[in-house]
Amino acid sequence: MTSPESEVESKRDDETEAETGATQDSTQERPATAERAAIDVEGLELIYADGTAAVQGIDLTVPEGEFFGFLGPNGAGKTTTIKTFATLLSPTAGTVRVNGFNVRSDARKVRESIGYMAQETSIDPELTAAENVRFACEAYGVPRGERADRVAELLDLVDLADVADKRADEFSGGMKKRLDAATALVHRPPLVFLDEPTTGLDPKARNRLWDYFRRINDLGTTIFLTTQYLEEADQLCDRLAVIVDGEIVASGSPAELKREVGGEVLDVELEGGADARNRAATIAREFDAFAAATVAESEAGISVTAETAREHGTDLLVALRDAGLTVTGFNIRAPTLDDVFLAITGEELDADGDGRSGYGVDGGGSEGHDGASPEVSR
Numbered sequence: 336m337t338s339p340e341s342e343v344e345s346k347r348d349d350e351t352e353a354e355t356g357a358t359q360d361s362t363q364e365r366p367a368t369a370e371r372a373a374i375d376v377e378g379l380e381l382i383y384a385d386g387t388a389a390v391q392g393i394d395l396t397v398p399e400g401e402f403f404g405f406l407g408p409n410g411a412g413k414t415t416t417i418k419t420f421a422t423l424l425s426p427t428a429g430t431v432r433v434n435g436f437n438v439r440s441d442a443r444k445v446r447e448s449i450g451y452m453a454q455e456t457s458i459d460p461e462l463t464a465a466e467n468v469r470f471a472c473e474a475y476g477v478p479r480g481e482r483a484d485r486v487a488e489l490l491d492l493v494d495l496a497d498v499a500d501k502r503a504d505e506f507s508g509g510m511k512k513r514l515d516a517a518t519a520l521v522h523r524p525p526l527v528f529l530d531e532p533t534t535g536l537d538p539k540a541r542n543r544l545w546d547y548f549r550r551i552n553d554l555g556t557t558i559f560l561t562t563q564y565l566e567e568a569d570q571l572c573d574r575l576a577v578i579v580d581g582e583i584v585a586s587g588s589p590a591e592l593k594r595e596v597g598g599e600v601l602d603v604e605l606e607g608g609a610d611a612r613n614r615a616a617t618i619a620r621e622f623d624a625f626a627a628a629t630v631a632e633s634e635a636g637i638s639v640t641a642e643t644a645r646e647h648g649t650d651l652l653v654a655l656r657d658a659g660l661t662v663t664g665f666n667i668r669a670p671t672l673d674d675v676f677l678a679i680t681g682e683e684l685d686a687d688g689d690g691r692s693g694y695g696v697d698g699g700g701s702e703g704h705d706g707a708s709p710e711v712s713r
């Protein structure tokens with residue numbers, strides 16, 4: 336947990352409001368809004384003092400209770416956006432309301448009504464798990480008589496009850512993250528911001544954190560998650576926005592975004608290395624039956640996304656063979672979020688460079704969560 340007040344780092348017009356400490360039951364003060372949006376953003380722009388336009392005109396609404404994902408590559412503007420929502424940065428232009436409070440004029444109330452888990456954990460390694468949570472209770476003004484119960488409840492929630500009295504410096508990266516997440520919840524905020532919470536964790540630790548995030552969302556907490564991991568977004572989020580170069584380029588539920596890609600994906604494995612892949616990609620791009628197809632070279636061959644991939648897939652295989660290329664395997668599958676990202680940006684989003692964002696040829700991730708229609712622009 337990072338105290339929102341500790342990180343002010345760009346021009347802001349409400350510095351004097353950077354008081355520490357939140358009160359209990361801040362949700363009771365929340366103004367009633369018709370649609371009960373946890374986050375409501377119009378025309379948000381954030382330009383850093385050096386002129387970097389990190390966020391360029393974002394419109395966004397996150398309803399209460401939603402698990403919302405903000406997906407994008409390094410430097411896309413995710414952290415800048417989340418910090419603006421958490422009042423750590425002041426918008427250059429636009430209106431941002433968080434839990435009904437304006438981030439400019441009601442910054443303190445915003446801070447009181449949110450939890451914020453920054454990229455860097457801010458737990459004290461010299462304190463035990465219980466002491467860390469207790470310290471956060473004090474900082475957030477949890478009444479003394481409630482602290483012991485709150486500490487026990489939160490450590491239980493993140494599966495750290497067994498190690499409550501162990502110092503945090505003995506913890507693994509995943510345990511530290513879970514402890515950090517627990518400290519962000521001591522004041523029972525209705526909205527929690529998670530900034531790339533699983534970056535650098537191994538898959539097992541990542542999965543445990545996912546379980547925990549699902550649990551707090553199931554308890555009714557709205558979650559705004561930033562991530563570079565397509566699988567994370569797919570597994571957890573009701574709805575997503577994809578941000579590239581400070582602009583939202585697509586939004587919708589994972590299933591809607593996948594449908595928006597259009598058609599299916601034909602993965603073709605080829606013999607012959609980069610030259611063969613390159614030639615095959617050219618043939619696929621020029622293939623008449625695949626109008627408006629997206630063609631990408633993969634490690635083993637090419638992937639072609641097209642409305643008619645299933646219908647005309649074998650025709651392409653014949654064309655490749657006629658061109659002297661050797662096809663060693665092929666598969667037709669539903670699009671994944673990787674394909675969505677590729678279709679939108681023309682680039683793959685592979686956060687670790689280890690292919691972890693991929694699903695393999697048969698993968699599909701969760702298809703669930705229907706909501707508003709996606710808006711995909713290029």
Ligand SMILES: Nc1ncnc2c1ncn2[C@@H]1O[C@H](COP(=O)(O)OP(=O)(O)OP(=O)(O)O)[C@@H](O)[C@H]1O
Nearest residue numbers: 383385387389407408409410411412413414415416
């Ligand atoms: N304090 C700063 N001053 C100037 N430019 C900044 C500052 N912080 C970030 N930027 C720039 O703003 C842009 C958006 O950065 P931001 O950290 O918001 O992206 P991100 O999507 O969170 O990336 P990452 O995944 O690497 O955290 C980038 O070009 C970044 O270099």
